[in-house]
Amino acid sequence: MTEVLRYSAFTTHPSGGNPAGVVLDAGALAGDDAAMVALAARVGDSETAFLTAHGTTPRRYRVRYFSPRAEVAFCGHATVAAAVALAERDGPGELVLDTAAGEVRVATSTDGGVRYATLTSVPTRSRPADEATEVAPALAALRWSGDDLDPALAPHVAFAGNDHLVLAAATRARLADLAYDYGALEELMRRRGWTTVHLVHRPDPDRLDFHARDPFPVGGVVEDPATGAAAAAFGGYLRATGLVGEAARVRIRQGEDMGRPSELLVDITPDDTRVRVSGHAVRIPA
Template sequence: MTSTQQSSTASAPALDVLRYSAFTADPAGGNPAGVALDAEDLDDAQMLAIAARVGYSETAFVTASDPVARRYRLRYFSPRAEVVFCGHATIATAVALASRTGTGELLFDTPAGEIRVGTTADGDGPVRATLTSVPAHSRPAEDTEVEPVLRALRWSRDDLDADLPPHVAFGGNEHLVLAVAGRARLAALDYDFDALHEIMRRHGWTTVHLVHRAAPDRLDFHARDPFPVGGVVEDPATGAAAAAFGGYLRTLGLVTEPLRIHIRQGEDMGRPSDLFVDLHPDDARIRVTGQAVPLPDPGK
């Protein structure tokens, strides 16, 4: 986690928190996020307490707004700490705002930088949102970074895809990218939560982005994202990691023309999600598209 861990012992004030599942059109799929559209008066401890009460991997808080300019300031909290950037909560917030004020372009000021989000809808269908990341990049991971993670995952070097080397990728925050050669190995993920938490905390990684290339002749992937530093075993959809992964593919030289890749995430944990990532060889900013649908408040 790239932000300071904070205590969640403060009481959570009464606040209307919307609930959305992002990167899906089915409430049974996707990654749930909390969205607090009226959080101007909350302090850090209160936002953390609300995120802990909601219990999702992240809750987004709109802490300043200019509806005329369609510009908003966003902060993100997991149940354990503030997060610099969260893709699925950004998508959820954009859909919530579009449902309130109409579709179009939104501008979010986040701790990671300025994020533009376009929203559209076809008739009465779910709103689609496309976020444009900050410039994404990646670097080869050191052996001293990879080997402890492999032990925590209970994997070996032989499990990895030699054509997609381990990297530390950035798209607003950092993620270790590991590509696995076999789909079955990815499906059978069973890792040491405490060990991976400590490794990720030490390096400041938000998730470990585990991917399997669906076929050697196309750039479509299955993904899983352990998120122990957020107090969550696994994310069903991780837009920030998808943006970082786009930077990874560009760094490897696999993006020679404008293209869209598909990431299928959450399938192995029963919450299938679809993330569409648009890449351009001349633009380091990555565009991540998904839908979001409202969820009922379990407390009502």
């Protein structure tokens, strides 16, 4: 029987963060996509990571990520969860993960008695979102208006393994009041190829601290409490738009409005399109 571990990522307590399933030995399921989707649906988390050892190369794994509905090319919180699970089994160190989005390197360590992981994304990119075909229908599905947007943070479609629409709320109250049209947003996201809509708010224009929320209807989940892939894409967005012009660390607080507080740390380097995303992860008791 396939063993599924469960970890919560981007938190130091199992009641916070984003839960993920982790299958450390998915060799028996290799090539059986239907079985992996079914198992991910039974686990019920937004994603489950399925790992297979990469031949004789130590600390290198093939990884596939499945939501309860379908495969996702890359998932940040499940990567952090899987890396911490491997660190607990094999000890901390450097890992190489071969994902559908490309090679992702992860460093694991211990911080304050809790396991900690830093993933390095695939190269990021970001482009302005089209007003007519992307921004306007997204606002309609969210039940937002143009006045709800922060003009200092332009809408973009950002990539770090998956595409994410980035929209910035002008107020924390607007971000907190998330009551969107699930069917309409899901249909738009499928049509545009977005994995999540990354909704952010910047409380202080002089600080690189953000609140975030990520609707994920295409995965069968109303909202993600911590989205590492979107955080990496957002780091690329900040770099591409010139909002970050030097080496910087960005703090993203997510999940607070769901009662699952999470903290994601994003490190950006001006001359590197890859972004590093860090956070803790803890085992969820069976």
